[in-house]
Amino acid sequence: MTKGASMDTHSSHLYEYLVDHAKEFTEDWLKLQDIKTGSHYSPDSAPEVLNKVKEQNSNYVKIIAQCLLLSSEESKELIYNWTKETATDRSKSTTTLDEVVRNGGVFRRVYWTYVEKFTEEKTDLNIQLKEVFEWERKINFALDYVLETFTSRFLSILMNRLQAQSTLIKELSAPVIPLTSEVGLLPIIGDIDTDRARLIVETTLQQSADSHLSMLIIDLSGVILVDTMVAQQIFRLIDALNLLGVKSVITGIRPEVAQTAIHLGLDFSQIQTENSLERIIARVIQENTVTMHV
Structure with a gap:
């Protein structure tokens, strides 16, 4: 087996490992969240909200894992569709942008913990340092693009909302x-x-x-x-x-x-x-x- 083929195979194994552990990942991620009433990330959220966030986070784990097997352009398209939906959802709560940014750091930390677990558990794969650096490039590229597109969409929604409110206030300030x-x-x-x-x-x-x-x-x-x-x-x-x-x-x-x-x-x-x-x-x-x- 060539080195390129070996790297692709190991990336597939890592993808499967992350997908299989998505729910476990989400529980570990949730333990690191602060309690803040109104935030979708808060552990004390309503059960229906919390379950939806868990589902979204598990999907997020799988999306980032899928980026290990995709080109940069394919990853960007996949991520954009996901952040468009989740940013819209978060904007309907009192979740603030600084919470989103903080959570991005928490998610990244947990993600690399699971990559580390994978390399420790799969010693039989003889994973090379070069492969880990390649995963680092793809995973961090994906996570960075998530933050970029999420904040852009989130701010766009808020600005549109403020503009609509401003227009309404203006209309109400001089109603005929x-x-x-x-x-x-x-x-x-x-x-x-x-x-x-x-x-x-x-x-x-x-x-x-x-x-x-x-x-x-x-x-x-x-x-x-x-x-x-x-x-x-x-x-x-x-x-x-x-x-x-x-x-x-x-x-x-x-x-x-x-x-x-x-x-x-x-x-x-x-x-x-x-x-x-x-x-x-x-x-x-x-x-x-x-x-x-x-």
Whole structure:
């Protein structure tokens, strides 16, 4: 038997050994995990979670073992498909990325312990040092690629989730609530900085256009402070709405806000204002009802 053939045979023996000991490996790996509620790696996880993690880890052992018999490109394809699934699964828990990285080190340590056991138990195979170095190259390449693809997928999922949450928060920060098919209500609540003011203008114009509104009631009862910048953005919004053919009515200006506006010399005289949101909504509904019966 040639050296190349011998090496391939011994790699096959190591592959079979690791596959046969996958469950035992997983139990040893689990003993090294810290208890951290919410983490999928925690020994105190719910039984269904723990069983799934055990199954995934056993499959992980077999996948890395299979890489002993594959080329680098074949190993990468195999690993990518596995990490895509497991990263998605981990992202649904409170498992953090630093736990994933730490666990990668634990897994690697246990893996090499089993390779060592194999070489000690299979003395009849006459395993050469060169073979061990070849296994080191393939196993560590596979483990490194697992970490690379897992973290990339994990972070991608988290970033997409944050982006979705950010978009939702932005939409909720300036929601146009339809009162009728043509009249909407924009309740503005809280402090308004430059970024939020710009966002309110952009989203309100888009929502008003999409809903084909003819009137928008802007409720400022939740705004405690109106400065020059905020007023300018409100005027800008009203001017832009006028260009879209949407009439604007402001309601809910608080007494302290009115005093501040006068002190700052802000002129709301050209803008239609109402002192009661309930009254204007009731009027809108009444007018809409009358129109429907005409």
